[in-house]
Amino acid sequence: MANRSSNRGLVYLRRSTDQQENSLQMQLGWAIESARRLGVEIDASVSDIAHMQSRNLNAYKSIRLDDAISGTKMDRPGLNALRQDVDNDKLVSHVFVQKRDRLGRPEDLFEMGAIERSISSLGVTIVFDDKTVSPNDSGISNLGEDISMLVEYHSGRSWLVRHTERVVESKVLLAKQGAWTGGNAPYGYKRVLVGSDGTILEDLEDGRKVSQAGCHVEIAPGDENELTVVRRILDQKLLGVSDKKIAKVLNQEGIPSPGAGRSRIDQGHKHMVSGKWSSSAIKAVCTNKATIGYLQTGRRSDGTIRRMTKTGHRKLDDNDKDINGNLRQITHEEADTILVKTRHAAQYDPDKWEKVQELRQARGASQRGISRGSDAAKYPLACRVFDQSCGCGSVMYGRSAGEKTMYTCGRYMRSSGAECENNHVDAHALLNQSLHAIRQIVLDRFGRDRLRLRIEARAEMSRVDSGTSTRERELQQLIEQRKKVQRNLETVKDRMTTEEDDDVYSALKARFTELKAELQRVDDAIAQSKKVIDQAVSHSDDIDLAMKLCDSLSLHTNNREFRGSICEFVKKSGLHVGLAFTGAVKGTKKPIRKLTAGIITFSDRDLAVPIHGKDRVASN
Numbered sequence: 339m340a341n342r343s344s345n346r347g348l349v350y351l352r353r354s355t356d357q358q359e360n361s362l363q364m365q366l367g368w369a370i371e372s373a374r375r376l377g378v379e380i381d382a383s384v385s386d387i388a389h390m391q392s393r394n395l396n397a398y399k400s401i402r403l404d405d406a407i408s409g410t411k412m413d414r415p416g417l418n419a420l421r422q423d424v425d426n427d428k429l430v431s432h433v434f435v436q437k438r439d440r441l442g443r444p445e446d447l448f449e450m451g452a453i454e455r456s457i458s459s460l461g462v463t464i465v466f467d468d469k470t471v472s473p474n475d476s477g478i479s480n481l482g483e484d485i486s487m488l489v490e491y492h493s494g495r496s497w498l499v500r501h502t503e504r505v506v507e508s509k510v511l512l513a514k515q516g517a518w519t520g521g522n523a524p525y526g527y528k529r530v531l532v533g534s535d536g537t538i539l540e541d542l543e544d545g546r547k548v549s550q551a552g553c554h555v556e557i558a559p560g561d562e563n564e565l566t567v568v569r570r571i572l573d574q575k576l577l578g579v580s581d582k583k584i585a586k587v588l589n590q591e592g593i594p595s596p597g598a599g600r601s602r603i604d605q606g607h608k609h610m611v612s613g614k615w616s617s618s619a620i621k622a623v624c625t626n627k628a629t630i631g632y633l634q635t636g637r638r639s640d641g642t643i644r645r646m647t648k649t650g651h652r653k654l655d656d657n658d659k660d661i662n663g664n665l666r667q668i669t670h671e672e673a674d675t676i677l678v679k680t681r682h683a684a685q686y687d688p689d690k691w692e693k694v695q696e697l698r699q700a701r702g703a704s705q706r707g708i709s710r711g712s713d714a715a716k717y718p719l720a721c722r723v724f725d726q727s728c729g730c731g732s733v734m735y736g737r738s739a740g741e742k743t744m745y746t747c748g749r750y751m752r753s754s755g756a757e758c759e760n761n762h763v764d765a766h767a768l769l770n771q772s773l774h775a776i777r778q779i780v781l782d783r784f785g786r787d788r789l790r791l792r793i794e795a796r797a798e799m800s801r802v803d804s805g806t807s808t809r810e811r812e813l814q815q816l817i818e819q820r821k822k823v824q825r826n827l828e829t830v831k832d833r834m835t836t837e838e839d840d841d842v843y844s845a846l847k848a849r850f851t852e853l854k855a856e857l858q859r860v861d862d863a864i865a866q867s868k869k870v871i872d873q874a875v876s877h878s879d880d881i882d883l884a885m886k887l888c889d890s891l892s893l894h895t896n897n898r899e900f901r902g903s904i905c906e907f908v909k910k911s912g913l914h915v916g917l918a919f920t921g922a923v924k925g926t927k928k929p930i931r932k933l934t935a936g937i938i939t940f941s942d943r944d945l946a947v948p949i950h951g952k953d954r955v956a957s958n
Contacts, residue, residue, distance in 0.1 A: 342460075344431045347380045347433065348434070349370075349382055351405075352407065382400045410642055410643065421456065431462060442491065451487055499644070514676055525568065528560035581618075595611070595612075607942070624695075631688075632679060640666075719915060726916040727919045727920070731951035743766060761919040816867060830850045911940055916947065919931045
């Protein structure tokens, strides 16, 4: 494809964590200056970053942004938007990325290389701070440039691995010395800065980071009112009261939960924590060993490159992934964690605390070991359905009641009804309705004939991307080679019929045998090449199947394999379903919740109530 000459650019920005405070501004500043120097038009300013962060945008003006997303992930909303816009907008001629490691630090170098080449192959120039990758429209790969690209991605990945290993080793060393290795202090405790002699130098407020030679951070008993709540919760557990009942009483009394006043990120959206107690918050208080004077580190492990053990770092293995290959959090056995005596005294009787643990173990014995992992086939719309009632905005989670599956308001489930109503919807019916609506949207927009043409165009692009065009060139070269061998064979054959010298005839005969063998090899290669190409280009049956599937989309929802594949489609389409419920009466007096309205969108920004709720949107 020829170079695009419109001189319009896009900027891709990425940072791995929100601790890299000025990283995005520096990247954009470089891009603006580089575009000005090259005479390329980009619509972007530093103030746009704050605008995008406050609204959780991945695409705005000329900026495509992945904020606090690791470069090890290849499926990133900002990167996906960049690739889609470059593909669809033929006026985009340049993409500005400050460094290749901003584009990615991949585990699979060739996958990242393919993404970069897919951009440049469209006629787009990629500008880095130390090089410019020009479009390659010759159809022939430049081996030197490809090797250089892979080496750079390998270098970025290697640095990340070494850095991760150093961080994990440092955490293990600090944990064994009784230091707090990260995050806010547990409920009832505070973080303190401790000198080399063990003296507490100062209290640290949440979020404050300190790097001071010879000092480290520990936790110590904090607010006495919170410690009183901790003891009360443990006393209630000794009496056999459930977590949900304890949480309900604390919420009724208006006692703020551990996360009150803080913000967190769920489903990629930053929001304020409600301040309500939940069963998981009660569990965290009950199992905190700091209450009896011990600091436990390494109970959970969720690293993406290396994971922590009590002896150091380790590589990831199959146990760190679920059945779909996605990374999951691992809970280590007690013997595999780091347990150190703290400087402060126990805040609760250790014998009573151990009794609480025994009661908890006995109470949860019937459910222990039962997987609660998501089932793609059972809940295809998982994390895509949201309660829009009364400004709630909560994710509606999949759950079952007997044979029936449904999506229920997550805020209601977490707070045992303290924060929201029992809003729920039949999962199977919602899936059918959503697929029916998608089919109507697609057919109304394109029409059946135009839709088939789009699918055929996509199939052709897939054929080219898979290297079929390269194989066709190789086939043509083989055909030309066969013609040449055939001509040589005919020449030798003609000379053999007139040659009288026995020695020359013997030489010609040997050459004739060689050429026949070579001709057979070329014929075999041609046959194999044609077979591969035929397999790659025979899209007709697949296209017919796709059209048939579109016509009867909602009829396949009883097929488990089909339902499992819907998740990936839903994810790529950006589908979001918002549902609104109101109170109603069934019969003469039974109060129920009734579904009264719904909306299907392809962007979370189009939901009437933002994810997590209009009253819980966190400012940056």
